Amino acid sequence: MKNLKGQNGSQGPEEGSGGQSPAEDVNGPQAPTDALLDAALALAEQGVKVFPCHRVVDDGFGPTCTCMDPKCKSPGKHPRTKNGSKEATTDERQIRTWWIKWGAHGRLNFGQTLEGRAVVDVDVAEGKTGDATWEGLCAELAPSDWAPGTLTYRTGRGGVQHVFTLPVGEQGGKADGYGNTLGTHVDFKTGPNAYVMVPGSKTESVYTVTVEAATAELPEWIAAKAKSPRAAEGTGVTGVGSTGMTTEEVLQLHPDAPERGNVALAQIAGHYAKQYRDQRGLYLFHCAAWNDQSTDPIGATDFIKTTESIWKAEQSKGSEDGSVVHAGTDEYARELESLTRKREMSLRADQDARRNLRRELEQETAVESLADAWQAILDGDEGDKPTVGELADDDGGLFYGGKINGIFGDGGTGKSVALAEIQARTLNAGGTIVHWEFDNNSQRAILRRLHYAGADVGQAVKEGRIVVLRGAHELEDVAPEVVTGTALVTLDALTPAVSALGLDVNHPQGTDTALATFMTPFTVHGAAGIFIDHVGHDNKERQAGSIRKSQAVQGALYEIKSRQIPGVGEDGLAELILRKDNGPASREKNRTAAFVTYESLPEMRIRVTFSREQDPDIADRLNEAEWEKRTASAEGKQEFIKELICRAIAERGAVSATEAHVWIQQAGFKGLVGVTAVKVAMAALVDEGAISVDASASGAGTAGGRPTDRYRALAPKPSGPHQPELGG
Structure with missing residues (x-):
């Protein structure tokens, strides 16, 4: 069996010393970073499932979770993958794959699930008194000569975690009658949906092994305490307790957060019951939306009981005229089902598309042998190349099909005009475009812009190849053949699109949700996705949101800078500076990748040309005009x-x-x-x-x-x- 001693607390630098070991940099412990990997593999060899989590690093802006959310409520302790702890595994190949992807760069923690095991978590961070509670419990309930004598960790915030095995046949959690606390600031964690960090993981500091011993069986006195009514208080449907968090914090809990339970739902329900006191439909919808975000949602029966109980409690307070609203459980359930059906339908197309794409990609990967792949590389065939937004003086284009691309820049730099050119080219080639409009342009303004760009708008409208959408609910009315057959999906602009969903434009979840809602249903079927957005502000509160927008780009991201703003009857010139490129041909970043030339034509039309080199005639005319003016x-x-x-x-x-x-x-x-x-x-x-x-x-x-x-x-x-x- 592999040894966990590589993460023993005595091996690293003393906490609080201010010094760094030779193997440590701003991202925490680095080389030899295999100690964390070894610890994860050792646990997997014992049958303990592990999964990847984010890590606390310092990229020059102070300690930050690698999720880049400045409001992260669980820094370094929440999952990196969509399904969180449900993807936990003992498979060595998968664990090493996660390590290669994130761990080798010092940006990975591992979580370990607690199926068949339990952890007594003594919290002492920020003045909490878990140590005193634990000492009191031991003195009151444990045999006089008892000592933990089991594997013990020091947490990243200075607490202590004692690890135990459960009796044979028990998985842990509510199914076996366990609550989640033993007393003030002493948590009891157990079951397949609970987890703690693997030694070597880093939050405020690094998790270490302080007592290296075999994992002892859970003592009867701890089990009895964990199963007592007081320990379970607040964990059932009828026992509504406090989460110890603000409502805003509960609303922003990570989908895999262990705090997502009936206690948190009751707090959310109380919030919405007051906000929508006379609008039960909205109350139910928002409660269901919060529950749907969870990777392990509360079941329908418990959900209805909790939300109905909270609703009745709020209604019983009466309004000013003394009226009280009541509803039977059956009626309540029917209304909830009706309200959530549309939400499920709007997400189904995206989920089906993702599933189908995954199958297609798996089939493609299986078809090409390693020999064929290597020969393709030798032949110079890198596969994925930008083809949308063709260049006038070079093969290829600017944007990738089947991926999300972006353009950002100051107002008036010609972003929308450049986007209209790409839309017009797609229409004139017989393709269908879907345009999401959140920048308050009217239908006439959108079509007029396409007309000025040279599109045969009348024919395209007649054939139904122009679709303009202004809200997520409108996606339900789009025919399936349009979703699967769209050549280009565009969004103007990303920031107001996030706001339209009622989400925080500075929060990474806002960006992810907006792109998944508006772009992904089309890009998974091969459509090129292009959003435009505006240059943001340089304050750090907005930094995580803007970084996430950059990270969300799967294709190419350009910053557009105007040399001469195009106007009526006037030519214009702009530069497209490549800020990100996920393609295989590593184009040089932060350099001018192309020039955009705007030529004024009769009848207010504009010819837009993309080229690697700027048009010398246009450049000379613009320079002369600028010289005379300045x-x-x-x-x-x-x-x-x-x-x-x-x-x-x-x-x-x-x-x-x-x-x-x-x-x-x-x-x-x-x-x-x-x-x-x-x-x-x-x-x-x-x-x-x-x-x-x-x-x-x-x-x-x-x-x-x-x-x-x-x-x-x-x-x-x-x-x-x-x-x-x-x-x-």
């Missing part, structure tokens, strides 16, 4: 030259006056700016404190020439790694 006065001319110098520094990092002059010529202003004017403008920027000489980049000029001073911007560097900011 240099009407001597003061304006110098300000514009200073701006061009700053652009050169932003692109090159550090430049001399001569190098800045060359850059300006190559940028399309050849013959308009002299090197002397550049030097004068540079001197002004130095005086203003905008740039300064970079000694490390300066040095000898041409052979025999004088030393060359190179200048760099004085703007402060960001405090953490770059992430594209998306938001409202």
Whole structure:
């Protein structure tokens, strides 16, 4: 049997010492990181099922759960996978797969389920008195010479967990009559749906083994206490107790959180019973929606009993006129079934599509042999390539079919116009588009934009190949053949789409739910999905939401930056900067991947072209127009030259006056700016404190020439790694 000693508390640095072991970095213990993997495999070898969880790391913004939710209620202790502890396994290959995916990067904890086992969890974090309660219980109930004598962990928050086996034939949990507490701040965890962390996992600090011993059988006195009515109080339907959390915290519980039970449901029901006192339908709907989020929802019988009890209790208080509303259980159940049927139907298409896609992918994977796959790689066939948004001067395109892609940028940069071009191309090729509109554009505005982009709108409308949706409920009315046959699904814009669902735009769950609701039902059938969104704010409260939007992109994510905003009768030019690419051909990130050229045509039409290289004629016209506009006065001319110098520094990092002059010529202003004017403008920027000489980049000029001073911007560097900011 493998040994857990690699995570014994004596092996690591002392907690609170402020130091790090040689094998530790900002993400917690790293190499040799196999200690956590070894602990998980050792438990699996003993028949204990384990599953992957998030971990607390420090990516430059302080300790943060890898779920990136700033309001995470269970940092480092909630599951990484959709089905949570239900995916727990003893299969070594699966455990190693999880390790390769997350653990090798220091971003993985493991949870261990408690089927046939029990844990006495003594909580001392934040001044809790679990140790005193436990000592009192031992003194009162245990034999005089009793000691735990069993495997014991130190938790990440300083608590103690004693691990026991249950009597033969018991799985644990409510089925065997166990409650979930022994006393104040002493929890009793047991059963296949309960879990604790594997040693080596990290929350506030690392879980360690403090007593390495065989797992002893649960003492009779602890079992009796755990099965006593007081221990079970608040766990049944009729015993409604407090969760110890605010309603907001209960509403945001993770789907796999062990706190999701009748006690939490009663608290939620009480909240909605007051909010919708005269609207029983809405009350039921919101209670059911909260319960549906759970990976192990409360059963229908218990759900009806709890919610009916809470509803009657609230109604019994009476209204101002003394009226009281009552309803029988049968009527209550029928109403609940009717209200939830539509919700189930709206989710069914997405669930079926995911299931079918999984089968298709499995079949595809099974067909291609390893030899065929290797030969395809040798032949240069990487498989998945961007094909949507074809480039005028290169093979391929910008966006991936069958995946969610995105464009974000400031208002007025041409996002919607570029999106309309892609929609028009799809329609003219005979494809069907589904457009989700949350940016308050009317039907006429949407069709007019498609017409200006060159689409044959009349024919497409006649054939039913343009579908505009404005709410999740409208998906129910979309024919199945449209869902499966759509070529392009678009969303304008992501942030208001999250708000339309009543979710927090800064919370990762909002992004995930919006994309799963509006985009995934179509992309799983092969449609290219493209959302547009606006540049967000730089405050940290919004950071998790914007990072999650970036992470949710399965294809390509571009930031659009306008060189010249297109207008009526005026040309425009923008850059698409690649911020993320999940394709196999690793394109260089944070570089201009394509140019978007907007050409004004008669009758207010606009021709949009995507290209790797910018159109020189358009660029020259725009540069000339910009020069004339910006240099009407001597003061304006110098300000514009200073701006061009700053652009050169932003692109090159550090430049001399001569190098800045060359850059300006190559940028399309050849013959308009002299090197002397550049030097004068540079001197002004130095005086203003905008740039300064970079000694490390300066040095000898041409052979025999004088030393060359190179200048760099004085703007402060960001405090953490770059992430594209998306938001409202």
